Amino acid sequence: MTAGIERAAHAYCPACNPDPALGEPVTALCGATHPYWGRRERPVNNCPVCEAVAARTEYPCGHTGGER
Numbered sequence: 001m002t003a004g005i006e007r008a009a010h011a012y013c014p015a016c017n018p019d020p021a022l023g024e025p026v027t028a029l030c031g032a033t034h035p036y037w038g039r040r041e042r043p044v045n046n047c048p049v050c051e052a053v054a055a056r057t058e059y060p061c062g063h064t065g066g067e068r
Ligand SMILES: [Zn+2]
Pocket: 009, 010, 011, 028, 029, 030, 031, 032, 047, 048, 049, 050
């Protein structure tokens, strides 16, 4: 389960992680923290928790998804 989440396509808060370096631990919207290895263009599976959180207007960290 953990490995599945690790490999899933997570969504990140662009305000908290504007430009994560490769290998830098980042926390996804679902709360999972793992090294960032770039965006997956064709993920095997999407993290359902991240998808649900990303659809909301406000993230748990207090930022809003609409801000850029
Ligand atoms: Zn996630």
